[in-house]
Amino acid sequence: MSEPLASPDAVEGVATPVVSRTERVEALYVQHREFVYRLALRYGSGSHAWAEDVAQEVFVRLFDVLDSLDERAEQGGMEPWFYRVTTNRCLNRLRAERLRNAAPVRWLLGRRNTDPRDPERVAAARQGLEQASAVMASLPPKERVAFSMHVLDGKKQIEIAEVLGHSKGYVSKLITRAEERVRAAGWELPDA
Amino acid sequence: MPEQRPDPASDPAPKPAMDLVSVLEELERQREAEGMPVGARNRLQLAIQNHESGRQARWRRWVPAASFVAGAALVLAVVGSRWATSTEAPPVSDPVASVAAAQPAAEVGAFHVEGPSKDCLVRAADDAADLAAHCSLVASHMTVQAWEAATVRTEGRNVRVRSGKVLFEVETVPRGEAPVEVGVSHGTIEVVGTRFAVEQQDEGGHVDLLEGKIRFHHPDGRVEDVLPGQRLSWGQPAVVVADVDVESEPPSVEVAAAGSNEISAAGRGVEPDRRRARVRGTDAQAAAIIERVTELRANKRFGAAITELRRALRRSWDGRTAQVLSYELGELLRAAEDPLGACEHFVAHQRKYPQGRYASAVDRVLERLECD
Numbered sequence: 254m255s256e257p258l259a260s261p262d263a264v265e266g267v268a269t270p271v272v273s274r275t276e277r278v279e280a281l282y283v284q285h286r287e288f289v290y291r292l293a294l295r296y297g298s299g300s301h302a303w304a305e306d307v308a309q310e311v312f313v314r315l316f317d318v319l320d321s322l323d324e325r326a327e328q329g330g331m332e333p334w335f336y337r338v339t340t341n342r343c344l345n346r347l348r349a350e351r352l353r354n355a356a357p358v359r360w361l362l363g364r365r366n367t368d369p370r371d372p373e374r375v376a377a378a379r380q381g382l383e384q385a386s387a388v389m390a391s392l393p394p395k396e397r398v399a400f401s402m403h404v405l406d407g408k409k410q411i412e413i414a415e416v417l418g419h420s421k422g423y424v425s426k427l428i429t430r431a432e433e434r435v436r437a438a439g440w441e442l443p444d445a
Numbered sequence: 446m447p448e449q450r451p452d453p454a455s456d457p458a459p460k461p462a463m464d465l466v467s468v469l470e471e472l473e474r475q476r477e478a479e480g481m482p483v484g485a486r487n488r489l490q491l492a493i494q495n496h497e498s499g500r501q502a503r504w505r506r507w508v509p510a511a512s513f514v515a516g517a518a519l520v521l522a523v524v525g526s527r528w529a530t531s532t533e534a535p536p537v538s539d540p541v542a543s544v545a546a547a548q549p550a551a552e553v554g555a556f557h558v559e560g561p562s563k564d565c566l567v568r569a570a571d572d573a574a575d576l577a578a579h580c581s582l583v584a585s586h587m588t589v590q591a592w593e594a595a596t597v598r599t600e601g602r603n604v605r606v607r608s609g610k611v612l613f614e615v616e617t618v619p620r621g622e623a624p625v626e627v628g629v630s631h632g633t634i635e636v637v638g639t640r641f642a643v644e645q646q647d648e649g650g651h652v653d654l655l656e657g658k659i660r661f662h663h664p665d666g667r668v669e670d671v672l673p674g675q676r677l678s679w680g681q682p683a684v685v686v687a688d689v690d691v692e693s694e695p696p697s698v699e700v701a702a703a704g705s706n707e708i709s710a711a712g713r714g715v716e717p718d719r720r721r722a723r724v725r726g727t728d729a730q731a732a733a734i735i736e737r738v739t740e741l742r743a744n745k746r747f748g749a750a751i752t753e754l755r756r757a758l759r760r761s762w763d764g765r766t767a768q769v770l771s772y773e774l775g776e777l778l779r780a781a782e783d784p785l786g787a788c789e790h791f792v793a794h795q796r797k798y799p800q801g802r803y804a805s806a807v808d809r810v811l812e813r814l815e816c817d
Binding site: 273274275278279282286287290291294295299301302304305308309312313316385386388389401404405435440441442443 | 463464465466468469470472473476477480481482485486488489490492493494496497728765
């Protein structure tokens with residue numbers, strides 16, 4: 254899914270047409286939006302509003318790094334960049350939400366549980382699969398992200414460590430803990 | 446990849462002691478098949494298109510301050526050097542030219558004019574200005590950028606748009622201070638701190654809210670909140686609030702709202718009793734309805750559940766929620782063993798949302814029910 258980051262018309266020795274920054278981001282948006290959105294939807298437990306917010310943050314972030322993209326694209330396309338940035342954005346959001354919804358913080362701020370009630374989530378829950386979503390949502394954010402990357406994206410521990418900025422040993426612990434919690438909730442997992 | 450949506454009526458919810466990974470993979474496949482909603486795609490595209498222009502406008506806010514500091518430093522340097530050399534030879538440089546270069550940009554009321562060329566201000570009279578495309582009026586609390594030629598009038602710290610397409614970026618108004626107001630032909634937009642685009646033509650116009658929150662004040666005293674991603678139109682053909690979302694129904698049908706006298710003269714002949722604004726339901730309300738319906742359904746009270754959903758669907762919802770509720774109603778009719786009713790409903794659903802998020806699921810149901 255790698256794509257040319259300079260203008261597609263760019264040919265060596267031929268003047269490159271001027272492509273604005275917005276046009277470059279739009280071109281990348283068209284190529285990668287489904288990938289980014291789907292990844293965000295996974296960590297947002299199927300909430301489209303949540304996924305849309307994350308996707309917007311990711312593509313707006315693209316403006317900040319646009320000037321350094323040519324080299325990065327040559328080194329293997331943009332999908333790893335989108336994967337890393339989207340995953341980390343989701344992780345940050347999950348951690349922030351978990352903190353905001355912690356009982357002491359809610360008590361301090363005088364708020365009730367702020368978990369948004371998304372009608373689509375409620376409808377999806379009735380339509381099955383809710384228990385799988387629920388057990389994933391019950392995992393601490395880091396364990397949830399590392400476990401998902403491992404079992405759904407087939408990432409190796411060293412790759413997960415690189416994306417999340419942790420050591421391989423710590424990632425191994427996160428995955429093991431997540432597996433223990435999932436099994437304790439009565440689910441089966443394929444043997445490693 | 447199976448595109449089959451789980452059939453809630455026939456597939457029981459998965460119980461633990463199943464393989465979690467295979468269930469999660471199925472969930473991923475479903476989400477992949479559904480894809481990104483068209484509305485979300487368009488909203489994000491709009492956000493990208495507006496991001497860079499907004500950023501440039503934010504950056505330009507510093508230009509007057511920097512120009513002032515540079516100008517002041519230059520004047521001090523010139524005055525200082527003249528004082529130091531007053532008894533010596535005359536200065537080599539021409540101080541008049543330097544001071545002239547430091548003159549402030551053109552002003553319209555409390556705003557400076559900025560832009561890519563010297564011809565930004567096509568015409569200025571008192572506090573009104575004809576701005577060329579891509580030029581801005583800048584003040585500490587607000588930047589007004591013309592996307593195309595626009596006529597605006599400043600009214601103290603507020604602005605009135607006479608014509609043209611204009612992007613507003615307003616600094617968050619500190620608590621206790623009066624909100625910034627933007628006047629248009631059929632009302633006033635109250636701004637708390639936000640980014641939005643106004644297009645005003647002879648007969649009417651609209652505002653697209655990109656970030657934050659604005660409130661539209663009608664001349665008759667009614668007030669409407671506009672949320673990010675929504676568009677509020679005024680004048681021809683009628684004042685409506687609608688999501689900027691191709692999935693939602695045509696706004697004139699969905700939320701025809703009452704307008705001022707000018708608007709009713711310009712309306713589409715909607716009867717007066719139908720010209721009341723319908724209050725849009727919230728996500729929390731929709732979730733509560735679905736929970737109630739689920740409970741009724743679990744107790745086999747299909748009639749009550751169907752009535753509840755039909756009543757809910759008469760209200761105004763955003764496009765996404767309306768589709769969820771409509772799909773739920775179809776499923777409920779099917780579960781209540783009313784295949785004719787289900788067919789009729791799903792056919793209407795498909796007609797209303799031909800490319801909606803449940804399009805493929807509805808296709809399969811119609812096929813399974815052998816609907817004509």
